[in-house]
Every structure is written in C-alpha cells, then in structure tokens.
Amino acid sequence: MxxxxxxxxxxxxxxxxxxxxxxxxxxxxxxxxxxxxxxxxxxxxxxxxxxxxxxxxxxxxxxxxxxxxxxxxxxxxxxxxxxxxxxxxxxxxxxxxxxxxxxxxxxxxxxxxxxxxxxxxxxxxxxxxxxxxxxxxxxxxxxxxxxxGGEINFQTQSPERGDILDRNQLALAINDSVWEIGIVPGKLTNPEQAKQQIADLLKMSVDTIDAKLSAEWVEPDLFVPLSKVPKTNEDVLNQLWEIDGIKGNNVTGRVYPYNEATGHLVGYVGQITAEELEEKEPGTYGGNDIIGKRGLEQLYEEQLKGERGIKITIEKEGEDDVILTEKPVQDGEDILVTIDADLQKEIYESYDGQAGTTAAIDPKTGETLALVSSPAFDPNQIVYSMSSDDWDEMQNDPQAPLLNRFSATYAPGSTFKPVTAQIGLNNGTIVPGETVEIEGLTWDNGEGWGNYQVRRVSESSGPVDITDALIRSDNIYFAMQAIDMGGDALVNGLEEFGFNEELPYEYPMEISTISTEGTLDNEVLLADTSYGQGQVQMSALHLALSYTPILNQGNLISPTLLTSEETSQIWKNELISSEHATLIQETLRDVVVSSKGTAPQAQDSDFPISGKTGTAELKQTSDEEDGKENGWFVGYPTDDQDILIAMMVEEAQGSGGSSIAVEKVTNILKKIK
Missing domain, CATH: 3.10.450.100 (NTF2-like; domain 1)
Incomplete structure (x- = not known):
C-alpha cells in the first residue's frame, strides 16, 4: 500500500x-x-x-x-x-x-x-x-x-549664418540690420491708392498685401509685416516713409555690400523649397529655413548654416522646468576667401555694362584675387525685392546677366599662343632663334585644305621666329609649328597644362577642352587650335594659370580660393625650362613696347606692363563676314609680378577688338598699383 x-x-x-x-x-x-x-x-x-x-x-x-x-x-x-x-x-x-x-x-x-x-x-x-x-x-x-505628470516642451534657437569675407576681412555677405516694412491698417489713408504704391515699391501684388491684411489676428492698430528692405536701398525707403500707415522695424537679414560686383561669385540665399528639404538629412533644416541658392552661399552652405540649438524640457505646473536634454546652438563658420573685394568691384565697374569675364590671380601664390562676370544681378534685389516681372526681364535679357561667365569656357584667341609656345619649346618643335619663311597675309598647307587659309594680322619683313611671332601675333607661324609638331604632341602638351581635367579648385569650373572629340586629327583644326581658335575652350581662370609657368621657372601654380589653403603649391611642374620662361617673359614685354607689338595701349602707365592680346572670332562659318569677336588681354606688372589679369570683353568687334581689353586691364593696374 x-x-x-x-x-x-x-x-x-x-x-x-x-x-x-x-x-x-x-x-x-x-x-x-x-x-x-x-x-x-x-x-x-x-x-x-x-x-x-x-x-x-x-x-x-x-x-x-x-x-x-x-x-x-x-x-x-x-x-x-x-x-x-x-x-x-x-x-x-x-x-x-x-x-x-x-x-x-x-x-x-x-x-x-x-x-x-x-x-x-x-x-x-x-x-x-x-x-x-x-x-x-x-x-x-x-x-x-x-x-x-508634465508636458514636454521644445525650445529652439536659430544659428547665425556665417559671414563671407574677403582677404582683407571686408564683407561680401553678412547678417546686417535691414528694415522689415509693414502696415498699421488703421493708419492707412486712402487705402487702395496706398496699397498700390506699396505694392509697386516692394515688388509685390496688391492681392498679396490684401491676403496679409485679412489674416485673423490682424487688428487696426497692429503692425502687419510685408517685406524686408536693405538700408542701402534709400530711394525705395524714402518713398515708403512718405506713405501714411507704413512702419519699419529693425531686423536682421542677409546683406551683400558689393551688389552686382560679387553677384555671381557670392550668390544669394533664399527660403528652402520642398524639393531641397526632401534632399537634406532629416532634422537639419526646417520648412522656413534659408539656404544658399548659388555661388559661395551654396558652395559652403554646410559650413555657413550652423546648427540649431534645442532644449527639451518637461514642464509641471508650479515647478521649475526639468531639462530633459539640450543641444547648444552652433553658429555658422565664417568663410574667408582670397578675393580682393575692391579689386573685384574695380574690374566689374570697368565693364560699364559690357558683357565679359575676368580672372585675376597672384601668379606666384595661386591666390584668386577676382572672379568677375558681367553683367550680373544684385543679390540684395533677389533676396528682398525681386518680382516675377524682374526675373522674367533678366531671363530674357540678351546680355544674359544670370549667366556665370567666369565658370564657363571660351575660345581664348591669340592669348593662347604663349601656351602653344611653351609646349613647342618644351618638346623641341620650336627652337629659339630658328626662323620660318612666311610670305603674304594668308597661307594653307595645300591639298586637303580646300579654300581654307590661315590669315595673319600683318606681313613680316623677313623670316619669323618665336619671339617675332608672339610680338606680332602671327597665326601662320603657329599654324606651321603645330602641323610640324603633330596633333598628338599638341594634345599631350595641352593635357600637361590641365586640359580635359578638372581644375584643383574649390569653386566648380567647366573643364577646359581641346576639341569636341578630344583629338586634333584634322590638320585644319590642328592649325586653328595652335592660335586659340578651332574648338579649343578654356575658362579665364585656367588661361591665367597657364601663364604661371612663365613666371615660376616652368611650374604651373595651383589655384586657391580660401585663405586657409596652402599657397604656392605646384599643380603641374617643369612644363618649360627657366631659360625658355625668361625668353617668353621678355617677349611678352615686347608685345607692349615693340613697334610691331599688339598691345601699345598698355604703355599708358608709369610702370612696365607685359602681356598678350587675343581676338577670338565667333563666326558660324568660314565664309561669314563681320562676325562677332571677343577681345582678350592677359597682362601683369612686368617687375612686381604680383597680379595677373585675364580679361575678355564680348562683342568687341565694334570697339577695337582686343585693344579695349588692353585699355581696361591697364587702367585697373594703374589704379591698384
């Protein structure tokens, strides 16, 4: 049991x-x-x-x-x-x-x-x-x-956008006091007429003003903000102050002190769009934030914008707030560029409304001193008072003020000949003192050229060597030398000068190209390329840099834009010998002082100037007469060699071709030296 x-x-x-x-x-x-x-x-x-x-x-x-x-x-x-x-x-x-x-x-x-x-x-x-x-x-x-118990509360603090400053700490883009213009509805006399005046001055519609005035919170004695106006726009402000009911508050806004002169370089800011917001990392921007839209403002957006400060607290009635977590505000960084703002303005104003572009550099250090595109837009107008009609007018302007010319590429004309000379001297095709017999004003290489001929500016009185060809800007000499050199050799030489590759540069530039195919297999194209015609295209900055081996014992200097970058760095080394560099230096001085030279206007200064002229013909066909021409001049002070300016003036055929560029560069150098 x-x-x-x-x-x-x-x-x-x-x-x-x-x-x-x-x-x-x-x-x-x-x-x-x-x-x-x-x-x-x-x-x-x-x-x-x-x-x-x-x-x-x-x-x-x-x-x-x-x-x-x-x-x-x-x-x-x-x-x-x-x-x-x-x-x-x-x-x-x-x-x-x-x-x-x-x-x-x-x-x-x-x-x-x-x-x-x-x-x-x-x-x-x-x-x-x-x-x-x-x-x-x-x-x-x-x-x-x-x-x-308790409620979670968010407190945000917006960062201050960083300034953009030139090499001398002068402001190119800053946060400054602007007028916030608005209406006190109860003080408007003759409201309909006043609203139309205000709309015209602020470049907005009466319907927009009415919409703001009809908001639920609006009362007769409350200030209703409409738009912001920089304090430099005195003409508009003076007219606004005359209107009964207008009031202004001092607020902070983005201001561009150099207006059109730095428009393309600095760019502007604007409210972020839905598309831009979607592309950004979640949480980095809010729907009402501003963002760089163009130029340096866009290029350095990440550094300039800063980071919002956020404090997350828990609130309880009758008790002190408890901080849950906190992220301090981080203001944006200042961007310091090598640009000389006063030089930039001087160059821009020298165009006097004409179209063109200029790059100025220190040829010894590679620092960019100016990047100019003319005509341009005023960033202040775009940020504060750009109407749709104004925008349409700019877009339809035949001079294309919205086009950034300094980042684009162009045919360099005869300013390209020193590049061909450097390549030929380096590979032995061109020998100093060795001459070529040239007769007449035109030349062709016979069978296969059809009716096409290379034309030069003036006849020579004897055999032509490299120095005479540069002084007189002899197209025929360079065409002959290029054909003797061969297409592959010229292409290889140009690639050693940085063609077909990106410039080692902060600001995005179009790549300089040799031809649409990248080769020079066609003999006529080879001949034309040698003196800066054909299909060769380069930016004004790259053209300026291509002269630096002449001034740096054969080394092509690397360009810089930020003051924080190391200067005097070599991009391409030993492109020519120091002896050949000295030879071309002396010849570029003769371009100005010789009776046969093409830049006599540069003698109008109390210090010596050296350089090379160029006229790029923009004909659609070889038979076209009276085609448009771009006038070029690359010039620098012969002795100091602390600035080199590559300037192009569009449609210069009616104002002396390259001579107008020579005059402008000479006047600029006289003012700054």
Whole structure:
C-alpha cells in the first residue's frame, strides 16, 4: 500500500513540475515587451499591459503619445536593455505573482542623446493555463521625469549664418540690420491708392498685401509685416516713409555690400523649397529655413548654416522646468576667401555694362584675387525685392546677366599662343632663334585644305621666329609649328597644362577642352587650335594659370580660393625650362613696347606692363563676314609680378577688338598699383 501511494506522489510531482516548466516567466514576458519597444511597435506593447494599466490609460494615452513624442524628438537608434531576474528571483516571483525588473533606455534625439534607468513591475494575471505576466506601466516609462505628470516642451534657437569675407576681412555677405516694412491698417489713408504704391515699391501684388491684411489676428492698430528692405536701398525707403500707415522695424537679414560686383561669385540665399528639404538629412533644416541658392552661399552652405540649438524640457505646473536634454546652438563658420573685394568691384565697374569675364590671380601664390562676370544681378534685389516681372526681364535679357561667365569656357584667341609656345619649346618643335619663311597675309598647307587659309594680322619683313611671332601675333607661324609638331604632341602638351581635367579648385569650373572629340586629327583644326581658335575652350581662370609657368621657372601654380589653403603649391611642374620662361617673359614685354607689338595701349602707365592680346572670332562659318569677336588681354606688372589679369570683353568687334581689353586691364593696374 505504501509503495502505491509513494508511486502516485512521484507521478503527481512530475506532473506539477512539467506544468511549471510550461509556465511563462517574467523574464520571457518582459523580453517580448522590450523587443516590441525597440521596434517601436507601440500597439503590440499596449497589448502586454496589465489590466490595471489598461483601465488607467486608454490606447491613445499610450500609443498616440509614444508615437507623437518619439516623432517630435526624432528618436532613432533606440536601445532598451534589461537586467534579467536570476533563477532564485524568478522562483520567488512565480510564487508571489509579482516581479520587478530594472531596465535601461538610450536613444538619439534631435538634440543630444537621452539615457535613463527605470524599473518595470510585472504582475501575473489569470488562472491555471491562462496565467501570464503583464507590465504595470506608468508615464515614467517614457521618461522618468514624466512619472508624476508634465508636458514636454521644445525650445529652439536659430544659428547665425556665417559671414563671407574677403582677404582683407571686408564683407561680401553678412547678417546686417535691414528694415522689415509693414502696415498699421488703421493708419492707412486712402487705402487702395496706398496699397498700390506699396505694392509697386516692394515688388509685390496688391492681392498679396490684401491676403496679409485679412489674416485673423490682424487688428487696426497692429503692425502687419510685408517685406524686408536693405538700408542701402534709400530711394525705395524714402518713398515708403512718405506713405501714411507704413512702419519699419529693425531686423536682421542677409546683406551683400558689393551688389552686382560679387553677384555671381557670392550668390544669394533664399527660403528652402520642398524639393531641397526632401534632399537634406532629416532634422537639419526646417520648412522656413534659408539656404544658399548659388555661388559661395551654396558652395559652403554646410559650413555657413550652423546648427540649431534645442532644449527639451518637461514642464509641471508650479515647478521649475526639468531639462530633459539640450543641444547648444552652433553658429555658422565664417568663410574667408582670397578675393580682393575692391579689386573685384574695380574690374566689374570697368565693364560699364559690357558683357565679359575676368580672372585675376597672384601668379606666384595661386591666390584668386577676382572672379568677375558681367553683367550680373544684385543679390540684395533677389533676396528682398525681386518680382516675377524682374526675373522674367533678366531671363530674357540678351546680355544674359544670370549667366556665370567666369565658370564657363571660351575660345581664348591669340592669348593662347604663349601656351602653344611653351609646349613647342618644351618638346623641341620650336627652337629659339630658328626662323620660318612666311610670305603674304594668308597661307594653307595645300591639298586637303580646300579654300581654307590661315590669315595673319600683318606681313613680316623677313623670316619669323618665336619671339617675332608672339610680338606680332602671327597665326601662320603657329599654324606651321603645330602641323610640324603633330596633333598628338599638341594634345599631350595641352593635357600637361590641365586640359580635359578638372581644375584643383574649390569653386566648380567647366573643364577646359581641346576639341569636341578630344583629338586634333584634322590638320585644319590642328592649325586653328595652335592660335586659340578651332574648338579649343578654356575658362579665364585656367588661361591665367597657364601663364604661371612663365613666371615660376616652368611650374604651373595651383589655384586657391580660401585663405586657409596652402599657397604656392605646384599643380603641374617643369612644363618649360627657366631659360625658355625668361625668353617668353621678355617677349611678352615686347608685345607692349615693340613697334610691331599688339598691345601699345598698355604703355599708358608709369610702370612696365607685359602681356598678350587675343581676338577670338565667333563666326558660324568660314565664309561669314563681320562676325562677332571677343577681345582678350592677359597682362601683369612686368617687375612686381604680383597680379595677373585675364580679361575678355564680348562683342568687341565694334570697339577695337582686343585693344579695349588692353585699355581696361591697364587702367585697373594703374589704379591698384
């Protein structure tokens, strides 16, 4: 009998043990809860809450609040971990039907990361097989500071955009005081007439003004802001102050002190568009933020914009705010460029409305002193008072003021001949003192050229060598030398000068090209290329740089735009010998002083100037007469050699061709020396 009872008890204990093994433990249940939390599956989390919690908190109090808070805080990289109960603690919890499990939460937010520790209480609910563990939740699970109530509040502080400064710390783009112009509706006399006047002056429509005045918050004695006007726009401001009901407040705005002179270089800012916002990293911009739209403002947007400061607090009535996390505001960096703003302005104004482009560099250091495109736009107008009619007018202007010419490429004309000369001297095709017999004003290489002939400016009185050819700008000489050199040799030489590759430069420039195919297999094209015609294209900056081997013992200097960049760095080395560099230097001086030279206008200064002229013909066909011409001059002070200017004037055929560029460069050098 006792044996039977003992056997039954053993079976019963085994059965009870098996049932216990099948029961869900608090660790297992909380692990499920944590897994859902890390995935931010708040609905599934809600289903794991205790009956008491479900009675205290409706689903919207839990699910929607979690979702809103996590969305507002831009929570990412959420990681919830917990300290599992030991075997002994688990046995005790199973007996008592209650467990406390410590856990930790860390997350990244739109401010600084948030880390906190908390405890979860789990209770066992149900009978027999229906038993399970449920989380007893309170608001402290979101953040401990919310346990006893409170609201989360966000405070943001906008960064100050960095300034753009020239080499002398002169402002090219700054945050300065501007007038915020608005209306006090109750003080308008003759409202319809006044609104039309205001609309005309602020380049906006009357409908826009009416829409602002009809906002729900507007009252007769309240100021209704309309637009911002730079304080330099005195003419418009003086007319506005005469209108009854107009009022102005001092606010901060982006100002461009050099107006059109630096328009293309500096660019401008504007409100971010939906498309731009979508392209940016989430959280880095808001819908009302400004962003660089063009030029240096766009190029250095990342450095200039700074980062918003954010303070996230928990507010409780009658108590001091609790700081949940805080990210200090970080103002944008200032950008210091090597540009000389006064030189930039001087060059721009020298165009006097004519179209063209100029690059000025220090040929010894590679620092960019000016990048000018004329005509241009006033960034202040675009930011503050550009109407759709104004924009249409600029877009349809035949002189294309919206076109950035200094980043574009053009046929360099005869200013290209010193490049061909350097290549020929270096590869031995051109030998100093070695002459070529040339007769007449035109020349062709016979069969295969058809009716095409190379024409030079003037006949020579004897054999022509490299110095005479540069002084007189003899197209025929360079055409002959290029054909003797061969297309492959000239292409290789030009590639050594940086053709068909990007300039090592901060500002994006079009790549200078040799031809549409990149080769010079056609003999006529080869001949034309040698003196800067054909299909060769280069930017004014690259043209200026191509003269630096002449002034640096054969080394082509690397260009810089930021004052922080290391200067006097070599981009391409040993392109010519120092002896050949000296030879070309002396010849470029003779271009100005020789009776046969093409730049006599540069003698109009009390210091010596050297350089090379060029006229690029823009004919559509070889038979075209009276085609458009771009006038070029690359010039520098012969002795100081501290500035080199490459200038192009468009449609110079009616104003002396290259001579107008010579005059302008000479006058600029006289003013700054």
């Amino acid at each position: 006792k044996k039977g009872i003992t056997f039954i008890m053993v079976l019963l204990l085994a059965f009870i043990s098996a049932c216990s093994e099948d029961e869900v433990t608090p660790n297992e249940r909380f692990n499920t809860y944590v897994e859902q939390w890390n995935e931010q599956n708040f609905t599934e989390m809600y289903d794991l809450l205790s009956p008491a919690t479900l009675e205290a908190y409706q689903s919207e109090d839990f699910i929607e609040r979690y979702e809103k808070i996590y969305t507002d805080l831009e929570v990412s990289n959420l990681e919830v971990t917990y300290e599992a109960l030991s075997e002994e603690e688990t046995e005790t919890a199973m007996e008592e039907g209650s467990a406390i499990i410590p856990f930790s939460v860390q997350m990244d937010t739109l401010a600084e990361p948030i880390v906190f520790d908390y405890e979860a209480t789990l209770t066992q609910v149900g009978e027999e097989e229906e038993k399970n563990w449920f989380v007893h939740w309170d608001r402290g699970f979101i953040f401990p500071e919310l346990k006893d």
